[in-house]
Amino acid sequence: MTQQELQHLYWRAGFGINPNRYKSMPKNKAQVIEDFFANSKTFTPLHIDLSYLNGIKPIDLKNYPELKKEINQKGRKKILELNNAWVKRLFNPKELLRERMTLFWANHFVCRERNPLYAQQYNNTLRYFALGNFKDFVKAISKEAAMLRYLNGKQSRKNKPNENFARELMELFTLGEGEYSEKDIKESARAFTGYNHDFEGNFIFRKLQHDYESKLFFNRIGKHDGDDIIDIILSDKRCARFVSDKIYRYFVNPKPNKKHIDAMAEVFFKDYNIENLMRFVFLSDWFYDEVNRGAKIKSPIEYVVGLATTVPVTFENDKDLLKIQRILGQTLLDPPNVAGWKGDKAWIDANTIMIRLKLPSVVLNNGFIALGENGDFRKQFTKNKKQKLPFKTRPNWEVFLENFKYTNIENLQDYIIQGTINKGTLDYIKALDKSSKQAYCIQLMSLPEYQMC
C-alpha cells in the first residue's frame, strides 16, 4: 500500500493519519483494512452525566411546572454537553471506523432531539448499528424515542395515522424521492400506528392504537406492521442501490459512478450487512483511483477533527468548539432539517471559506501565517501575543513534531494535503522559506487545497 493510498483510506474511513504510524503498518492492503474493521468490532457508547433525571417521574413534571422548567433548562445545557462529548470522542476515537460511520448515519437517519436522554440513546443506536445489519438498523430507528418524536410517530394512531415518518422512511432512509406512490405512504403509515415510547425512552407498542386491518403496500396485501413494511422495502433492490449511492458519494466521490455503485448494490443486497459493503468499497481498486483522492470537500467536522489529528489542540473553553461548528455551518445534533446537511459545495460560501482559511492560524498560531521571512514563526510568539483572539487554545506542537520527525520538511505538503495542489500555488509555497515545520504546516492548512480530502 502506498503512502497516498494509506492517507486516502484514513481520510475517508477516519480523519487522517500521521506519518510516524506508517512504519508500524502492515504492507499488505487487505491486512490494513482488516485491522481497521477489527479495531471497530467493539462498541463504546457515548455517555454524559444525566443523573439529574434520576427518580423523576412524568407526573412530577405535570404537577410542578417549576420543576419542568428547571429540567428543560438543564436539558438544553446537556445537549450542548453531549455535542461536546461527541466532538471530543472524534478527536480521540477508540473505534475509528465505527465513529466515522456513526457520523455518516447521523446525516442519513437525520433526527433532532432536545431531550438529552433520548438524544444520547439515539446517538448510541447509530453507533451500535453503524457497521451492522441495515435491516435491523432501520427497524431500530423506527422504534427510537427520538425518531418517534421527531417525525410524529408517537402521534400516529389508528384512524388518524400520521404520514410523516412513513414518507421520510422511503424518501430519505431507504428508496429516494419518487420511488413510491402517495398511496404507499398512506398504507404504510397505518402499519406504524401504535408506536410509542415511555419516559425513559424505551419503545412501547400500544395495541389499541395500532391498525390491524389489511394494507396494500407495494402490491402486497397483508396485515403488515411496521417491521413488515421495512422488510418489503428492503426486499426491493432499489433500496440497496439508494443506500450504496449515498455511501459512495460520502466515502468515495461526490460525483457518482454508476458502475461502481451498481457493484456495491450487488454486494449490499445479498444480506444488507454494512460491514461487508464497506469492506468491498475499501478493498476495491477504484476506491484508490486518483480521481477519488482529494475529490471531496471536508465537512466542518472532518475539517476540525482532521486539523486536530495533525496538530493536537485543546480548547480552553468548551463553548468555543461549539462556536466553531456553528460558524462553519455544522453543529452536531442540530441538523438544519430532516434532509440533513447538503454537504459538498454547500459547505462553502464566501463566509465559511474565509473562516476556514483563517482558522488554522488562529487556532494554532495566534492568527499568524508566516510569509517565509527568516524566523518569523518564532517572532510572532513574542510579538503578536497581545492580539485579541476569538478562541483560547493550546496546540501541542511537540506531538506534531514527534509525528513528523522522519518527514522531510520539503515533502510536508504530501502529508498535509490530499489530492493535487494547484501548480501556481505549489510553486509559490515551495519557494517559501522552510525553516520551521510548524510554519509550513500552517501555510498548507491555510490553502483552499486543505479543504479537500
Next chain:
Amino acid sequence: MDRRKFLKNSALVSSLFFVPNFVKAFESLPSERLGYKRLVIVQLAGGNDGLNTIIPYNNDLYYNARPRLAISKNIIKLNDDLGFHPSLSPLQSLFDNGELSIINNVGYPNPVRSHFRSMDIWQTASESDEYLQSGWLGRYLDQHGKKPYNAMEMDEQLSLAMKGEHFNGIATSNYKTLHNSAKDPYFKNVLNHYNDAHLSEHNLGYLYQTMIEAKSSANYIYENTKVKSSQKSYPQNGFAGQLKNVAQFINSGLDTKVFYTSLAGFDTHANQDYKQTRLLTQYAESVSAFVSDLKRSSTFKDTLILTFSEFGRRVNQNAANGTDHGSANNVFVIGKNLKTAGFYNELSSLSDLDANGDLKYNIDFRSVYATILSQWMGVSTKGIISGQPKPLDFL
C-alpha cells in the same frame, strides 16, 4: 534562483501580468446604480407576543384571557380597538406619518409550534410539511444576485433565508474583522500565483473562486463604507449596532439589496412583562434611530423594513405569567410610500380561536413576501415563492 531573487521577481511579475483577469474584474467592478430599492429584514426570534405588542385594549376577551399579563396602562391608542405597547412609543410618529403598516393575523396553514421548524418555514417560504433547503431571499439572489454582498446579514453566520440553491449572501457581524482576515498577505500571494483557466469546473476551482469572491466582497465592503455616513446616535445594544451598520452601508451607497438583522429573546414562557418590555424598547428605539438616520441621508425613501417573528403566542396566559407558543402574528412594514399605512386589516376574532387556543391566520406570510418582491424589488415571484400568491395592497 535564490529565494530573495524569486520573491522579487514574482512580486514584480504578479503585479504586472499575473494578476488573473478574474481578480481584476472583481476588484474594479463599479456599483451598478445607486439609490435603488433596499429591503431590511428584522427578525424577532423566539416568537414575539403579538397581542401584547399591538393590544386590543377594548376587548374584554383579551383581559379575561390574561388576568395578570394583559396591559392596561399607558397604551398608545392607535385607533378605537388597537394600541401600541407603551415601549413602542418611539414608533408612534412613523404610524402617524403613514410610514408604518401593521398587518395582523399573518401565518400559514397547519401552523407548527416549534421555533426551529416555524423559523425554517418563514425563512424558506415553505408549506408547513415541506422541507426546503434554500431561503426565499437566497432564491431571489439565485436569480438577481451577482456578488455575495448583494445581500448581507449582520451576524457571524448566514441564515437559511439568505441561502440560495447556487448563491449565498454574506454574513458579517464586523466587516472590519472580515476585511482583516481577507487581506492577510498570505492569501493575496496565493491568489496571485494561482493559475487555472477552468475555474469552478471542479471542487477545487469552486473553492478558489469562492475565496476570490469572499476577498473581493470583504474588500468592497470595507473600501466603500463610509463610517461617517451614520451620524445619528443609537441606543447601546447589539441590535442597534446591527442597524447602525446597515445605515452605514445604505448611506454609503453599497450595492446591497437585502440586509438581514435579528433581535432574539422573545420566547417569554415566564415573567413575560419585564422581558418583552425590555426587548420592545430595544426594538423601537433602535428602529426609530435607524429611520431618522436614513431620513437624514435621504435614503429612507428607498428602504423598506419588514419585521416578523416565527409565531405569535397563545391567547391565554400560562401559570408562570408568560405565554406559550402560538400561531398567527402581526408583521410590521415600515417605509415611505406605503399604499395602506396604519392597520392593513383587523385583528382576528379572540372568540374564534383554533383548537390550540391560538389566533387564526387569514394572511399567508408568503403573500407578504410576494408583495415585497413584485411591488418593491420589482421582480417576478416565479421560482422564489411557490404557488403564485396574490400580492397584497400595502405597497
